[in-house]
Amino acid sequence: MKIVLLDGYELNKDLDWSVLQALGDVIFYDRTAVDDHAEILDKIKNADIVLTHKTPLDEAVLSKASQLKYIGIMGTGYDVVDIDSAHKKNIIVTNIPTYASDAVAQFTFSLLLEVTGQVGLHNQLVHKDKWSEGPDFTFWDKPLFELKGKTLGLIGYGHIAQKVAKIAHAFSMSVIFYNHRPKQVDNDWVKQVSLDELLKQSDVISLHVIQMPETINLINKTTIDQMKNSVIVLNTARGKLVNEIDMADALNNDQVYAFATDVVQKEPIISNNPLLKAKNCYITPHIAWAPLETRERLLDITVENLKSYLDDKPVNVVS
Incomplete structure (x- = not known):
């Protein structure tokens, strides 16, 4: 199972990602150009699971991501994903409502x-x-x-x-x-x-x-x-x-x-x-979410969301 994290720079600095790596073949990207459809698609085209923090996944990208089954939004807001397009492709989308x-x-x-x-x-x-x-x-x-x-x-x-x-x-x-x-x-x-x-x-x-x-x-x-x-x-x-x-x-x-x-x-x-x-x-530069304890909680819930999906019992699903 191929898992792609599109924008982990802010999170990668000081967190232990071994819990996520235990679930599949994980490819980490520090950053992905948010306005470059070709770059986004190139990174996710063979992915089963995509994790995104701020990288947008719109209809133009989702329509060509043939293997994609699950999107984990690493945050509360879900405007970064075209939810209607994801649902049309039967892609499960989850978020993290209360971590911060x-x-x-x-x-x-x-x-x-x-x-x-x-x-x-x-x-x-x-x-x-x-x-x-x-x-x-x-x-x-x-x-x-x-x-x-x-x-x-x-x-x-x-x-x-x-x-x-x-x-x-x-x-x-x-x-x-x-x-x-x-x-x-x-x-x-x-x-x-x-x-x-x-x-x-x-x-x-x-x-x-x-x-x-x-x-x-x-x-x-x-x-x-x-x-x-x-x-x-x-x-x-x-x-x-x-x-x-x-x-x-x-x-x-x-x-x-x-x-x-x-x-x-x-x-x-x-x-x-x-x-x-x-x-x-x-x-201030969008740092309200950034305390170490908060980001650790974010990672923990991201992993739990993914585990629940893999167990066919998805939680925190954006509907």
């Missing part, structure tokens, strides 16, 4: 605390002698904010958002959420509201929905116009949820106080991305 929930929730608050606490900035200034050369016992170069009493609005209320909600509650924030369908809540400190109400009420807005046609550019000029001018917007979901031109304009015009994101529309980021020159914009 704790890490991403933690990172979401890391972004928020950076915006409100300015730890990075003031650490740099201290190391540049601004404190030692100053006359006072303290100084600050940017506003600092308490989270207590502020309203956090969560767009989407899946596993990650629910963990973020619990952290926010521990910081004495009010928590509201919008979900495209009603969600049962088991406490009295979180409230479901309409999207319009969330946009109007929130001091902080955090995105936790998957990328699909109806969520692309969800945050745009129209939705930004409904927000408070003091709002902080966080994105640890998908870059295409935010219209980057509209967000940059809103930041530069003081219509949004700050935007902190771990994702952008085109990754790696392109040099002319408007967010790079926008005021109060914080960008």
Whole structure:
């Protein structure tokens, strides 16, 4: 059985892949050109099983992958695979729904605390002698904010958002959420509201929905116009949820106080991305999922998904 891993660079650095190698003949590729159909097809044309993290498998590729029986998406989002085309060819597709929930929730608050606490900035200034050369016992170069009493609005209320909600509650924030369908809540400190109400009420807005046609550019000029001018917007979901031109304009015009994101529309980021020159914009290179423990869990679940498929009992199937 031939197993092909298309883009293992980020994972290969420090993980033990022997558990996967025990299941078949594994070919590892550090990277595969995401826009080169010929390269992708050449690598998977004789594969029974393909594992992909960010390399897209669309209809043009899947239609020619005659031996392919199983695709394991090494992540939560499944927009990287044309699911309809896979199903037409009777290819099983699995993903890993909750492997990074704790890490991403933690990172979401890391972004928020950076915006409100300015730890990075003031650490740099201290190391540049601004404190030692100053006359006072303290100084600050940017506003600092308490989270207590502020309203956090969560767009989407899946596993990650629910963990973020619990952290926010521990910081004495009010928590509201919008979900495209009603969600049962088991406490009295979180409230479901309409999207319009969330946009109007929130001091902080955090995105936790998957990328699909109806969520692309969800945050745009129209939705930004409904927000408070003091709002902080966080994105640890998908870059295409935010219209980057509209967000940059809103930041530069003081219509949004700050935007902190771990994702952008085109990754790696392109040099002319408007967010790079926008005021109060914080960008990290898609690392919320990257703690060692999280990646180890990702590998473990990837292997368990594949084992279950080989036992004719597939789990985490994308339908």
